[in-house]
Amino acid sequence: xxxxxxxxxxxxxxxxxxxxxxxxxxxxxxxxxxxxxxxxxxxxxxxxxxxxxxxxxxxxxxxxxxxxxxxxxxxxxxxxxxxxxxxxxxxxxxxxxxxxxxxxxxxxxxxxxxxxxxxxxxxxxxxxxxxxxxxxxxxxxxxxxxxxxxxxxxxxxxxxxxxxxxxxxxxxxxxxxxxxxxxxxxxxxxxxxxxxxxxxxxxxxxxxxxxxxxxxxxxxxxxxxxxxxxxxxxxxxxxxxxxxxxxxxxxxxxxxxxxxxxxxxxxxxxxxxxxxxxxxxxxxxxxxxxxxxxxxxxxxxxxxxxxxxxxxxxxxxxxxxxxxxxxxxxxxxxxxxxxxxxxxxxxxxxxxxxxxxxxxxxxxxxxxxxxxxxxxxxxxxxxxxxxxxxxxxxxxxxxxxxxxxxxxxxxxxxxxxxxxxxxxxxxxxxxxxxxxxxxxxxxxxxxxxxxxxxxxxxxxxxxxxxxxxxxxxxxxxxxxxxxxxxxxxxxxxxxxxxxxxxxxxxxxxxxxxxxxxxxxxxxxxxxxxxxxxxxxxxxxxxxxxxxxxxxxxxxxxxxxxxxxxxxxxxxx
Amino acid sequence: xxxxxxxxxxxxxxxxxxxxxxxxxxxxxxxxxxxxxxxxxxxxxxxxxxxxxxxxxxxxxxxxxxxxxxxxxxxxxxxxxxxxxxxxxxxxxxxxxxxxxxxxxxxxxxxxxxxxxxxxxxxxxxxxxxxxxxxxxxxxxxxxxxxxxxxxxxxxxxxxxxxxxxxxxxxxxxxxxxxxxxxxxxxxxxxxxxxxxxxxxxxxxxxxxxxxxxxxxxxxxxxxxxxxxxxxxxxxxxxxxxxxxxxxxxxxxxxxxxxxxxxxxxxxxxxxxxxxxxxxxxxxxxxxxxxxxxxxxxxxxxxxxxxxxxxxxxxxxxxxxxxxxxxxxxxxxxxxxxxxxxxxxxxxxxxxxxxxxxxxxxxxxxx
Numbered sequence: 001x002x003x004x005x006x007x008x009x010x011x012x013x014x015x016x017x018x019x020x021x022x023x024x025x026x027x028x029x030x031x032x033x034x035x036x037x038x039x040x041x042x043x044x045x046x047x048x049x050x051x052x053x054x055x056x057x058x059x060x061x062x063x064x065x066x067x068x069x070x071x072x073x074x075x076x077x078x079x080x081x082x083x084x085x086x087x088x089x090x091x092x093x094x095x096x097x098x099x100x101x102x103x104x105x106x107x108x109x110x111x112x113x114x115x116x117x118x119x120x121x122x123x124x125x126x127x128x129x130x131x132x133x134x135x136x137x138x139x140x141x142x143x144x145x146x147x148x149x150x151x152x153x154x155x156x157x158x159x160x161x162x163x164x165x166x167x168x169x170x171x172x173x174x175x176x177x178x179x180x181x182x183x184x185x186x187x188x189x190x191x192x193x194x195x196x197x198x199x200x201x202x203x204x205x206x207x208x209x210x211x212x213x214x215x216x217x218x219x220x221x222x223x224x225x226x227x228x229x230x231x232x233x234x235x236x237x238x239x240x241x242x243x244x245x246x247x248x249x250x251x252x253x254x255x256x257x258x259x260x261x262x263x264x265x266x267x268x269x270x271x272x273x274x275x276x277x278x279x280x281x282x283x284x285x286x287x288x289x290x291x292x293x294x295x296x297x298x299x300x301x302x303x304x305x306x307x308x309x310x311x312x313x314x315x316x317x318x319x320x321x322x323x324x325x326x327x328x329x330x331x332x333x334x335x336x337x338x339x340x341x342x343x344x345x346x347x348x349x350x351x352x353x354x355x356x357x358x359x360x361x362x363x364x365x366x367x368x369x370x371x372x373x374x375x376x377x378x379x380x381x382x383x384x385x386x387x388x389x390x391x392x393x394x395x396x397x398x399x400x401x402x403x404x405x406x407x408x409x410x411x412x413x414x415x416x417x418x419x420x421x422x423x424x425x426x427x428x429x430x431x432x433x434x435x436x437x438x439x440x441x442x443x444x445x446x447x448x449x450x451x452x453x454x455x456x457x458x459x460x461x462x463x464x465x466x467x468x469x470x471x472x473x474x475x476x477x478x479x480x481x482x483x484x485x486x487x488x489x490x491x492x493x494x495x496x497x498x499x500x501x502x503x504x505x506x507x508x509x510x511x512x513x514x515x516x517x518x519x520x521x522x523x524x525x526x527x528x529x530x531x532x533x534x535x536x537x538x539x540x541x542x543x544x545x546x547x548x549x550x551x552x553x554x555x556x557x558x559x560x561x562x563x564x565x566x567x568x569x570x571x572x
Numbered sequence: 573x574x575x576x577x578x579x580x581x582x583x584x585x586x587x588x589x590x591x592x593x594x595x596x597x598x599x600x601x602x603x604x605x606x607x608x609x610x611x612x613x614x615x616x617x618x619x620x621x622x623x624x625x626x627x628x629x630x631x632x633x634x635x636x637x638x639x640x641x642x643x644x645x646x647x648x649x650x651x652x653x654x655x656x657x658x659x660x661x662x663x664x665x666x667x668x669x670x671x672x673x674x675x676x677x678x679x680x681x682x683x684x685x686x687x688x689x690x691x692x693x694x695x696x697x698x699x700x701x702x703x704x705x706x707x708x709x710x711x712x713x714x715x716x717x718x719x720x721x722x723x724x725x726x727x728x729x730x731x732x733x734x735x736x737x738x739x740x741x742x743x744x745x746x747x748x749x750x751x752x753x754x755x756x757x758x759x760x761x762x763x764x765x766x767x768x769x770x771x772x773x774x775x776x777x778x779x780x781x782x783x784x785x786x787x788x789x790x791x792x793x794x795x796x797x798x799x800x801x802x803x804x805x806x807x808x809x810x811x812x813x814x815x816x817x818x819x820x821x822x823x824x825x826x827x828x829x830x831x832x833x834x835x836x837x838x839x840x841x842x843x844x845x846x847x848x849x850x851x852x853x854x855x856x857x858x859x860x861x862x863x864x865x866x867x868x869x870x871x872x873x874x875x876x877x878x879x880x881x882x883x884x885x886x887x888x889x890x891x892x893x894x895x896x897x898x899x900x901x902x903x904x905x906x907x908x909x910x911x912x913x914x915x916x917x918x919x920x921x922x923x924x925x926x927x928x929x930x931x932x933x934x935x936x937x938x939x
Contacts, residue, residue, distance in 0.1 A: 059935035061935060223805070227804065227805055248928065249930070249931045252931065329836070334837075421666060421670050433666060434670055524655065528632055539811065
């Protein structure tokens with residue numbers, strides 16, 4: 001019998017400390033506050049009740065919205081998958097003329113989204129949209145409300161949700177080894193066969209990760225159904241938001257959120273199982289970057305170009321119109337009729353003249369940058385653990401960190417502020433509600449699942465032999481991590497940072513409950529300025545702020561990701 | 573006289589500056605307060621410079637900046653935290669055990685009642701309470717009225733004559749000519765929409781009905797949503813009214829927002845004056861239970877609700893003051909609004925049931 005010696009090497013102590021940290025973090029920020037919220041559904045006035053359940057089951061609207069969400073999520077995963085893969089093939093794999101410009105166009109979704117994006121689409125396809133007006137001129141009986149309902153929502157969201165493909169799938173495409181492609185060519189494989197047998201397998205881990213993201217986005221769709229869903233295609237999240245704001249209806253919100261949560265858990269469990277089964281590693285040890293493939297069949301080649309530029313138009317026209325209309329007033333935006341006289345710089349002048357308009361930008365930039373950094377560090381450590389140990393403990397940790405995906409942001413924010421408005425022993429009896437730190441915590445936790453999922457995909461595509469080699473040469477684990485593994489996954493980590501930063505920059509759902517009176521973040525500030533309940537010129541201001549945020553987001557994307565890519569390239 | 577008031581002002585300003593410098597250095601506000609209370613002849617509606625956190629849903633169109641500046645002139649140092657009515661309410665509830673706000677203003681009676689029930693307000697009857705018309709203040713002294721807002725059914729006189737226009741809310745769903753001609757809001761969190769619903773539902777009050785409303789009332793609500801057009805995010809009512817492609821020609825609006833919109837959209841607003849009267853949303857002010865600055869909060873409430881300040885507020889933001897001594901400072905449009913007959917609404921019934929009503933509407937009637 002082997003005798004186990006219990007010895008506390010520094011390494012062991014370190015790992016205990018790390019696990020203790022994660023246990024505390026998950027319990028106090030992810031588990032406890034949300035459990036608090038969920039328990040409130042079934043325990044009212046001290047006893048168990050299923051009244052909420054009955055109410056929802058009997059509501060035709062709730063059930064229809066739920067069904068719509070459950071239809072949207074899988075269908076969106078398919079369409080976004082298709083478009084996303086074709087974007088990556090167009091820009092990175094096939095030899096398409098003007099790929100650099102096409103890529104910029106396809107990447108516009110990285111800097112804008114939500115209500116603004118959907119509004120942009122409505123400028124084209126909506127009742128008064130450019131395309132609709134054109135159709136009506138040609139066919140006078142053309143229905144002006146053609147762009148409404150399920151297909152409209154699916155269309156808008158398909159093109160709105162390819163951001164992750166443009167980053168993560170593109171990164172994966174670059175790690176396809178060209179030598180293998182060449183070898184396959186020499187063996188006489190057709191282009192199609194090379195794609196399906198050589199290229200796609202390398203993309204699979206990233207593709208699975210981004211598909212999960214798309215599915216979750218589809219489940220929690222808000223702006224697109226609100227704006228183009230019409231009467232027939234409303235989804236569940238807007239309903240959750242309404243109920244969450246109504247104190248006595250909050251249990252309804254929590255229960256609806258639980259329905260979505262269960263769907264997400266099912267999906268995640270399946271995905272994690274699949275991932276455990278297959279080990280994805282790059283095929284070659286000595287990588288050669290890809291040489292773009294010319295499509296040999298001339299007809300297909302022309303068709304591919306037409307398709308590429310058609311997609312480009314779909315992407316670029318809405319965002320151009322948003323920028324254009326930001327120079328007009330609300331009346332013009334409502335009527336969508338542009339004349340030369342409707343242009344004005346007044347919107348921008350008004351914002352830049354007011355000193356108080358700068359501060360929210362600064363506050364949000366600081367909070368978002370710090371939160372995105374903390375999330376990145378926490379997740380890097382977590383991924384390192386997940387990669388090294390595949391036991392129950394690390395499994396529990398992974399599921400724990402994914403909790404924020406199960407609940408809408410609003411409910412998590414409420415959970416946090418109602419949990420920490422009294423002293424809790426595990427928080428050293430400090431009250432967090434009302435301090436400037438609680439919003440930071442909120443920002444960090446809503447970004448953890450996404451960060452974890454994408455970083456993990458990057459870790460899984462790491463070549464184990466590199467680490468082995470470093471260890472054989474006597475490098476310590478920490479040194480190996482810092483000098484060998486981190487540099488390889490750094491582009492991905494930075495890209496995630498940029499996406500998280502951009503996502504948090506205009507956050508409203510979390511911020512509104514948590515911000516410190518002295519530090520009003522951008523999302524809350526914009527909302528108060530542009531709320532149609534209180535402000536007449538709201539539509540124009542919304543567009544102006546959207547454009548300003550696009551500029552910041554684009555700069556961050558360029559600094560963090562664009563430059564990172566260049567460094568990456570120069571190394572090749 | 574002039575000299576004295578000027579000296580007072582300079583004194584207050586100096587104190588405010590000194591205090592803010594102190595707080596900036598991290599000194600506790602109580603020490604600043606002690607320093608101030610030694611100067612005894614401070615009138616009760618001048619501030620001492622202790623920083624107050626003020627929550628409000630009425631901070632837009634530059635109201636926050638105006639308030640901060642105007643209050644500073646009278647020695648108050650205030651921070652304004654603005655958010656929608658429901659968000660403000662949620663925040664106050666969440667912070668119940670560790671309140672951050674000292675004073676809240678702008679909310680309506682429905683929300684005040686719920687805050688009062690949650691023990692979030694501190695009763696205090698301000699000096700100007702007698703200057704408010706009967707029925708607008710809380711009889712228990714928890715909140716007091718500052719601004720009156722008429723909730724109107726509006727249309728554009730350029731498109732519709734008063735004869736053609738709806739005379740009362742039920743016209744919308746009982747007369748075929750208004751089918752698909754009016755806008756309803758899909759979100760029920762706003763103060764205006766809740767007042768509209770309350771104004772319709774209380775007509776059908778029935779103690780034996782579901783949630784205190786007769787079946788006839790619920791049928792009316794069902795018809796209201798059946799014949800209306802849902803609002804479109806990002807486009808407000810006036811945007812719909814002026815749009816060629818939208819069938820919408822009328823909808824709900826609160827009175828002090830009308831002037832800016834007429835300016836913005838080139839409309840000329842007309843409004844229905846129903847026989848039962850129009851619902852008035854009354855914006856009030858209250859002190860938060862648990863504030864560490866009770867005395868300063870009281871001074872602020874006395875100052876803010878006074879005829880002088882409410883009159884200036886009315887001039888700056890086209891509001892209709894609740895304070896009878898300030899009504900004369902309101903503009904012509906608001907003078908006209910002030911003469912509209914008020915609908916008799918059982919606010920206790922509304923406050924008790926509005927959340928449940930909205931929930932029922934969301935679940936059963938909203939398409």
